[in-house]
Amino acid sequence: MVTLVAVAAGDGARVVSGHMVCPGADRPCYKMAYFPSVASRVSFSEAVQACSTDQGNWTVSLLSIESEEEQRTIESLLQGLRSDSDSGITDGDFWIGLTRAEASEQNQSCPKLYGWTDGSPAPYRNWYEDEPSCGGEACVVMYHQPTALPGLGGAYLHQWNDDRCNMKHNFICKYKYSDPETTTRGGSPRLGPTTASSSTTEGKAPPPIGDTQSLMLVVYILLPTVPLLLMILVASGSCCCQRLHSSKSRSKTPDQTNLWISQNQDQPA
Structure with missing residues (x-):
């Protein structure tokens, strides 16, 4: 069972696998799902299903990265990530919510076919060199191979790679807070709760699933x-x-x- 706990994420912050972390006010929150055992990791569709549930006023989806700033935020969280045993994490890529659609036009370039599963139109990409390779690889992971020797594109760390969708990886969920009052009144949903430094927030936090x-x-x-x-x-x-x-x-x-x-x-x- 995964417990969701909102905590502040700053420099050197301790991020626990399976717990929600909120980097700041009016910003999305994230949950890093890391599995030490390869056998416990999931396919792309399983990761989408695990994230695509609403928790109270939270809209949850597999991670979309909409800017370089958000990319750096995720990198910082991965650097502080710890497993349930309080130990650091080892090699293991993370699914993000980017996948390739079928081409609607002839001669449409492969990189332009990739879109976010949450519907975000953000054009930001952070591909590893010579990626995406396309072919039978239509789903995207963020590299996390700290022990691997660098390749032509540098270290296999935090850059993106397309992979077969049935491969087994860790994953990252993204939580957006939607205020039902502002949504009812026709306003834009507010993103992210007020940042907290403990297991509670000044804003509204989702109750633990348990x-x-x-x-x-x-x-x-x-x-x-x-x-x-x-x-x-x-x-x-x-x-x-x-x-x-x-x-x-x-x-x-x-x-x-x-x-x-x-x-x-x-x-x-």
């Missing part, structure tokens, strides 16, 4: 016991009524012992 699941579990456990409780109440009421009736009946029956004494007293000596 709270909702725990509440539903309690409901599912208690609901089947309602008929049993009703049967116990009915049985108890019936028993009380029988005892009350029996007590009244005994009070109306003559005391046979007293009657026998009374009859003896009436006989002549």
